[in-house]
Amino acid sequence: MRRAVVLLLVTVLSLFYIDSGDAQVPESFSSIVKLRAKSVVNISTTTIVKEQPQRFPFFPGLPFDEERAHKRRSLGSGFIIDKDGYILTNYHVIDKAQDIRVRLWDESEYKAEVIGKDRKTDIALIKITTDRTLPVAPLGDSDLLEVGDWVIAIGNPFGLGHTVTAGIVSAKGRILGAGPYDDFIQTDAAINPGNSGGPLFNINAEVVGINTAIFSTSGGNIGIGFAIPINLAKDIIISLKEKGYVERGWLGVTVQKITPEIAKAFGLEEAAGALVADITKGSPAEKGGLKRGDIILEYAGKKVKDMYELSRLVASTQVGSTVPVKIYRDGQIMELLITIEKLGEKTFTPEAFIEKLFGMRVKTLHPAIAEQYGIKDGGAIMVTGVDELSTASRENIRKGDIILEVNRKRVSSVEEMATLLKDIRKGETVIMLLKRNSGYIFVSLKVE
Numbered sequence: 001m002r003r004a005v006v007l008l009l010v011t012v013l014s015l016f017y018i019d020s021g022d023a024q025v026p027e028s029f030s031s032i033v034k035l036r037a038k039s040v041v042n043i044s045t046t047t048i049v050k051e052q053p054q055r056f057p058f059f060p061g062l063p064f065d066e067e068r069a070h071k072r073r074s075l076g077s078g079f080i081i082d083k084d085g086y087i088l089t090n091y092h093v094i095d096k097a098q099d100i101r102v103r104l105w106d107e108s109e110y111k112a113e114v115i116g117k118d119r120k121t122d123i124a125l126i127k128i129t130t131d132r133t134l135p136v137a138p139l140g141d142s143d144l145l146e147v148g149d150w151v152i153a154i155g156n157p158f159g160l161g162h163t164v165t166a167g168i169v170s171a172k173g174r175i176l177g178a179g180p181y182d183d184f185i186q187t188d189a190a191i192n193p194g195n196s197g198g199p200l201f202n203i204n205a206e207v208v209g210i211n212t213a214i215f216s217t218s219g220g221n222i223g224i225g226f227a228i229p230i231n232l233a234k235d236i237i238i239s240l241k242e243k244g245y246v247e248r249g250w251l252g253v254t255v256q257k258i259t260p261e262i263a264k265a266f267g268l269e270e271a272a273g274a275l276v277a278d279i280t281k282g283s284p285a286e287k288g289g290l291k292r293g294d295i296i297l298e299y300a301g302k303k304v305k306d307m308y309e310l311s312r313l314v315a316s317t318q319v320g321s322t323v324p325v326k327i328y329r330d331g332q333i334m335e336l337l338i339t340i341e342k343l344g345e346k347t348f349t350p351e352a353f354i355e356k357l358f359g360m361r362v363k364t365l366h367p368a369i370a371e372q373y374g375i376k377d378g379g380a381i382m383v384t385g386v387d388e389l390s391t392a393s394r395e396n397i398r399k400g401d402i403i404l405e406v407n408r409k410r411v412s413s414v415e416e417m418a419t420l421l422k423d424i425r426k427g428e429t430v431i432m433l434l435k436r437n438s439g440y441i442f443v444s445l446k447v448e
Contacts, residue, residue, distance in 0.1 A: 015034050029152050032205045033164050038105040039137035041197055042156040043076045043089055043112070043126075045097035076156035078102070078126070078197030079137045079207065081237070086126040088233065089197030090212050091117045094124050102128050105135075105162070116240030121181055122212055123233050124197075125240040136274075137199055138448030140206025142229035145169050145185065153189040153211050153225070155198030165190035167225075174226060174237035174366070184226040185209045191225030200227040235316055249317035250343035252283020253290060254350060254419055255307045266295060267331055273297045274307040279417040291329065298326035307415065314340065350418035357421065358445055359390020360397055364413040373402060375435065379412035380404055395443045398436070 014359065048071060076093030080086070087102065094100055100112040110128040117124035124210035131302070145151075149169045154162060167189030174184040187200065191211050209227030239246045255274040263271040274292045279285045290296075296304050299313045300323040317323060319342045326335050354362050361384045370380045381403040386392045403411065407430060411417045430445045 026150065026203060029164065029203075030165055031217075032152055032201055032203065033154070035205050036135075036137055036199075036201060037154060037162055037164070039080045040105075040133040040154045040162060041078045041080065041087060042103040042162075043078050043087075043093055043197060044101045044103070045074050045076070045094055046099040047072045047074070047097050068253065071205050075156060075194050076196045077194065077211070079154075079197075079199040080134050081139065082136055084133050085130060086115065086237075086241070087112065087126050087128065088210060088237065089124050089126060090210065091119050091122045091124045093197045094126060095119070100126060102126070104438070107323065116244040116246075118236055118246045120246075120282060121228065121232060121236060122227065123210065123236050123240075125237060132159065137201075137207050138205075139234065140202055140204065140208045142185065142208045142231045145172065145202065145208055145229075147171060150203050151185075151187050151189055151208065152201045152203075153187070153191055153195060153198060154201070155191070155195030155211060163195075170224075172229075180306065181230060181232070181315055183229055183230055183312060185348060186213075187225050187227060189225060191227075195225075216435075232312070244318060247319055248315040248343040249319055249321075249340040250284065251310075251314045251340065252280035252285040254278040254280075254415060254422070255296070255310060255411075256415055256419060257307050258295065259345065266328065267327065268295065273304050273328070274310040277415075278422050284338050284341050286326070289336050290325070290327070290338070293329070295328040297328055297333070298324075300324065315343070321447075350414045353418045354414060355387075357447055358392040359387040360392035362403070362414050362417070363386040364415070365402065367412070370402075370412075375402070375404070375436070377410070380435075381411060381414055381417055391445050391448055395435070395445055397445075400436075402435040403432055404435055404440075405431075407431055408433075 009106040042438050046303045049170045065382055076089060078087040078089035081088050086422060094114060094117065100114070100245055102112045103109045107230050110130060112126040114126050115125040148167050150166065151169055152164060152166045154164050156162065167187050169185060169189050171186040174182070185200065195211045198211045199207040200211055202208045207230050209230055211225065211227050212231060236246055256277045258271045258273050258275055260271045261276060274296045275291055276290055276296065279290055279292060296310055298304060299310060300317065302313060304310050304313070317340045319340060320338045322337050324335050326333060327430070351362060354360065362381050363384050365380045365382050367379045369379065383397060383403065384398055387401055403417065405411065406417055406420050407421060411420065421430065424447055426447050428447050430447065432443050432445065434441050
């Protein structure tokens with residue numbers, strides 16, 4: 001009798017878990033694919049690349065003494081966002097392309113024009129012209145996504161045509177160092193080369209992200225893919241439609257991360273907010289009364305979780321608007337009113353500051369990415385380009401070098417590096433520790 005009761009209990013529990021699992025795991029994603037696949041397009045681009053000739057001054061007129069050009073073709077994905085033919089994709093898919101072709105689900109092909117693009121968020125808006133009724137992918141709310149939610153990616157990997165993969169949201173708010181407004185959705189849905197610009201759908205068949213990058217040591221999918229949250233793209237789409245570019249707000253501060261140690265030292269209950277390390281002279285921040293050492297807790301009524309969120313909130317603020325900024329100063333919470341100005345191309349940023357000092361372009365490496373380069377103790381700074389005849393070039397700093405220390409102090413972000421060097425003067429020398437391939441070297445750079 002006792003054995004029968006135990007068996008009955010096990011059977012009931014087994015049925016409970018099976019039912020629970022069936023309720024959470026979709027039997028198939030076919031209904032979503034049938035509903036939305038036609039709104040996904042393949043994008044092919046052609047770029048004319050010019051090669052500088054090899055000069056032989058004593059033998060002018062040789063066949064190889066002339067500038068040559070060749071065509072470079074690449075593939076990507078996109079998705080139709082309205083019936084007028086507007087298509088959303090990645091900036092890097094169409095950047096510098098002389099010719100853009102869009103192929104629809106039925107293999108029909110159209111020439112596309114660029115309406116607008118934004119390098120800082122890797123978003124571009126293109127358009128095709130047709131009398132046909134086009135299927136549209138509705139935009140959802142990426143803020144409602146939870147870690148563990150199912151997502152579906154549709155794209156054109158390796159130029160194979162429409163391909164569907166599924167997975168879950170692995171993480172939110174990932175900072176990869178790809179740009180100043182990083183806020184990626186991480187997913188284990190397979191994303192491969194050619195998927196860039198394609199949509200990431202939720203189980204309600206709404207677009208919640210733009211597939212944009214993978215992390216891989218081989219170039220193929222290893223279960224770590226990234227998508228731009230669609231909510232980040234919504235305001236940008238409007239700006240690209242109206243102006244062809246994105247107009248961003250500017251506060252004029254250099255901020256740093258609030259660590260648990262800093263929070264404790266300042267008397268904060270939690271490690272949240274953005275610590276003001278420096279203020280640009282004549283900036284909205286200075287005019288509004290912000291001071292070095294202030295901790296920004298809220299911006300325009302929204303809680304500031306970290307320094308990265310502050311950058312995104314300021315950038316999305318309408319130029320000329322006055323916003324309340326709640327700060328923590330000397331043990332007291334106070335509110336300032338600051339009028340936001342336009343961020344220009346020459347407006348101070350940590351990246352621009354480093355480039356001006358040494359003639360090299362840099363980006364922050366997220367700790368998870370840095371670890372793949374053998375760096376186990378946090379983030380780092382990667383050199384992404386070096387100007388000819390610059391200080392960095394003369395000292396043989398190369399693209400791909402990773403900066404670990406500046407003046408014998410560990411740095412894990414471009415912001416930290418800029419803060420460390422903000423008072424450097426012309427003629428002074430900076431010592432840097434670089435990781436190059438599997439080795440380490442010190443270099444000295446003189447500020448000119």
